[in-house]
Every structure is written in C-alpha cells, then in structure tokens.
Amino acid sequence: MKKNLVALACLILLGVVALPAQPSRSESNLPLREVTLFTSGVAEFLHRGTVEGSGEVTLTVPAQQMDDVLRSITLLDLNGGAVEVVSYPGGEDPSRQLGRFPVNLAEAHRLHHVLRQLRGMAVEVRYEREGRPSTVTGTLVGADSEALLVVSHRERALQELPMEAVASVRFTDEDAHSEFERALSALEDLGSPSEQRAIVVKHTGSGPRTLEVRYLMESPQWHVSYRAVLQPRDTSVLLQGWAHLDNTHNADWEGVTVTLVSAQPVTYRHQVWQPRYVVRPPWRDAGTSTLTRVPSPAPAPAMIQAESMSRSAADSFISSVTPTATAQELMTGMAFTLPEPVTVRRGSSIMVPLVNQSVPAQLLRFYDPRVDGEQPRAAIRLTNNTGRQLPPGPVTVYEGGRYVGDGGL
Numbered sequence: 001m002k003k004n005l006v007a008l009a010c011l012i013l014l015g016v017v018a019l020p021a022q023p024s025r026s027e028s029n030l031p032l033r034e035v036t037l038f039t040s041g042v043a044e045f046l047h048r049g050t051v052e053g054s055g056e057v058t059l060t061v062p063a064q065q066m067d068d069v070l071r072s073i074t075l076l077d078l079n080g081g082a083v084e085v086v087s088y089p090g091g092e093d094p095s096r097q098l099g100r101f102p103v104n105l106a107e108a109h110r111l112h113h114v115l116r117q118l119r120g121m122a123v124e125v126r127y128e129r130e131g132r133p134s135t136v137t138g139t140l141v142g143a144d145s146e147a148l149l150v151v152s153h154r155e156r157a158l159q160e161l162p163m164e165a166v167a168s169v170r171f172t173d174e175d176a177h178s179e180f181e182r183a184l185s186a187l188e189d190l191g192s193p194s195e196q197r198a199i200v201v202k203h204t205g206s207g208p209r210t211l212e213v214r215y216l217m218e219s220p221q222w223h224v225s226y227r228a229v230l231q232p233r234d235t236s237v238l239l240q241g242w243a244h245l246d247n248t249h250n251a252d253w254e255g256v257t258v259t260l261v262s263a264q265p266v267t268y269r270h271q272v273w274q275p276r277y278v279v280r281p282p283w284r285d286a287g288t289s290t291l292t293r294v295p296s297p298a299p300a301p302a303m304i305q306a307e308s309m310s311r312s313a314a315d316s317f318i319s320s321v322t323p324t325a326t327a328q329e330l331m332t333g334m335a336f337t338l339p340e341p342v343t344v345r346r347g348s349s350i351m352v353p354l355v356n357q358s359v360p361a362q363l364l365r366f367y368d369p370r371v372d373g374e375q376p377r378a379a380i381r382l383t384n385n386t387g388r389q390l391p392p393g394p395v396t397v398y399e400g401g402r403y404v405g406d407g408g409l
Contacts, residue, residue, distance in 0.1 A: 030057040030201075030213060036259040037245065039391075040267050042068070043219035051081075051211045054204040060196040062250050065217045066091060066273040069199070072216040081205025088199045091273030103180050105187050112163060115143035122172045125150055127165045136161070137172060196250060216267075220246045222260050224354060224393035226409050228380065230361065232400060237361035237382060241354040241390060241409075247344040254343045262391045359385055380407070 034046035047059065061069050066088070075083040108114045124137045125148070136159060141149035147160050171177035203211060222245050229238040243260055247253055344350050359382050366379035380397070384390065395407040 030059065030211060032251065032253065032256055034257040034259065035253055036261060037219060037222045038261050038267075039221050039223075041218060041221060042216045042267050044214060044216055047213040049211060050208050051077075051203060051205075052208050053206055055202075057201050057203070057211065057213075059199045059201070059213060060250075061199065061215075061217065063195055063197050066197055067269065067271055068217050069215045071270045071272045072214075073199070074212075074214040075201060076212040076214075077203055077205060077209055078212060079205070079207075079209035081203055081209045081211075083211075084202045084204050086199060086201050089197050090275065103183050105183050110145065111166065111169075112143045112145050112148070115140065115148055115169060118143075118169075118176075121176050122153075123150070124170045124172050125161060126167045126170075127161050128167065129165065133167070140169075217249065220248055222246075224391045226355075226390075226393055226395040228361075228382070228395050228397045228407070230380070230397070230399045230404075235361060236358040237380065238357070239359045239382065239386075240356045241393070242351040243354050244349060244351055245342075245344060246349045247346055250346060252343070252345050254345075255341045256343075258342045258344075355386055355390060357386060359383055378404075382409075 030047040030049045032045060033048045034044075036044040036046075038044075049057070051057065070088070073086070075086070077083055103114060103117050105114070118140045119142055121140055122138070123140050124135060126133065126135050128134070136150055136152055137154070138150045138152040138159070141151060141158065143149070143163070145163060147162050148166065150159050150161065151157070152159055171180060201211075201213065203209075222243055224241055224243050226242075227238075227240045229240070231238075245258065245260075342350065342352065361383070362381040364379040364381055365376045367376035390409060393409055395409050396403070397405050397407055
C-alpha cells in the first residue's frame, strides 16, 4: 500500500527538533551538554564547563573518530582566556612510532624479544638458582628463547642464565631506563584501533571562565516513522510521528540537549590524524641523466559564486516537527523543544515524538493498471495542517483498532 497513501509533506532540507539541556556526567572533565544529529551521517558534540585559572581539560574520543574530531574541533574560552595548545597521540603507524625508541615494543610478545634489543646495556637480572633467588648486575650480551648472557660487573665473568629462571630485568643506566619508560608510555597511548584517545586542551587565563569545545563525529542518521489511525465515517486521521535516535558512541548521553536537524550539509572524510610526508624525487647527477621534473601543483579550484536565496525560496526549506511545544524561528529554520530531557545510554536507542495530532483526510480509490489488475485499492490523502513540513518516512495505517496496510509520507 506504499503508493496508496498520498501526503503533502515529502522532503525537508532544514528543520530542527531540540530537547532541553541538563547537567551531564560525561567521562570527560568538561561535561557534554549538547548533541546535534544530522541526516548527513555526522553529529556535532558540544562540551561546556567552568574552568579556573590556567590548566588542562581532557576529552576522550574513539581512535577511529580522530580524523573527524581533529578536522572540526573548535575551542572557545568565553571570558577573556585563551586556548594555548591541544595535544593528542600521533596517528602514525604504531610499528613505525614505537621503532623510534631504543627498545621497540611493537613486536615484543616474549621477554627475550625485548632483551635481545638491550645488548651492551647495564642491567640487573633477578633469577632463581637451585630454588634460591639470586641477582647479577652486569652488561647484557645477548638473549634468545632459551637463555641470556650477562657479563658480571663484579666477577668480570660471562654468565649464562636459563630464560625460564629469569624473574625480572631492570635497567641500571638511568638514560636507558628513561627511554624504556617513554616507550611504555607510547605503547599505552597507542592502544588498539578500537580504544579511546585522549585530547588534552591547555588553557590560560585568570579567574573562573566558561570553556566550550565543539567537534564532529560520524553518527547514524536519525529517521522517522509514522502511524495513521482512521476512525469510521471520520474526515480526519490521527497522525503520530516518532524520531528514532541511536547512540553508537562510547559515552552516555545523560541529560543533554539533543537537536535533530533534517538537513544534509556537505560533509567529507578528511585524513588529518596521520602524519603527511612529501614524496621527493631522488637527486641524479647532471652528467649522466637529467633531473626528474617535479610536476607543478594543481591549480586551486575556482571559487563558486553563490547566489543569495530569495525569502520565499528560503521559507520553503524551513521545517520542524514536535508535539505540544512552542516554536521559535531561527535563522536556519524552526526549533521546537520537548518538555522532557533525553538520556541515551551508549549502545542504546530511543524514540521521541515529533507530531501527534489530527489532520484532515480524504478516502480515495487508487488504481494502477500495471499492477492492480481489475481491482482498485483504497488510499488516503492527508492534508498537512500541522504548520510545519514533516520528514519522509514509512506510515503504518490502522482503521479503528485494526491494521490495514502501509504507506509513505
């Protein structure tokens, strides 16, 4: 019955439904206050809180979302302070990043994988000999899965210790110990691709101030489904619309302002987290060959001249939906606020009402000879008198208390 239900509202380019803000208990030390969901596959997150003097705030985001966050993050110190620097773990390949340290922990799965990289370093080895704990301090000569070799500083003798007897190995050289600690710290920061990454914002100023941080992350589209309830011999239909929201992120949305925007701003994937290297041509001797010519950079695209939209055309794009709420006209559309706050736990979804009112309806006979044969179908024409355009979505149709078919709005 998809073609049987005809509605006036088809598509919205701009439209907003907002839910009131409440204090958040976000894992970040700058609370999450607002989430704006777009139908273009991204969501905007706003953290806002009070900071005192100079210091740091930390935001944690999934590793796979770092590109979107870093290319969109906007920082505002609203009361005379300043954001000094933003630091975060590098996006370089973990093996390459860990390979810069004297001890490469990228492929270190067993003790001897680490020890064989410590040749020539001063170490203290604790081990068991004949059931008794012992210690030897010296220079590490080599190691494999069976044993390690150490030149004892005290005895100036080469000792072979079974690997299964080794309990621990400690650096006695302070510089080597410091480098090993840095390698461990880098390994902890890298984690796995599914883990969180910490973004640290350093701010400067005096006294209490309000700090805001905004950024984008990939998010599922919010979508709408409708129900139409017909009463016998009635010329109106109860139209009920619900918006479906999905929190697929790694943090709870608790008591935040959730705004639904039925618009599709242009959005792309940008790679900004990983370091960028320039491919340079090798030098070739002029006596044997000519230099490789480096191609000129491509010209920048011409600026697109945008024409201003007329008032009547802009008005046709403005729409929002919500039940029993007062509307406020904004520059980008109409905003409607629901009376209750919204909480969505991570990995959970909710439905919120967008419209719940009677609209005029007309019963029709719908006939398409290509598919209907000799039997026409019943259809309903709805008149959208809600004062707002409604996003497209499926409609489940009931007559009284009985399901009679499906349609589309």
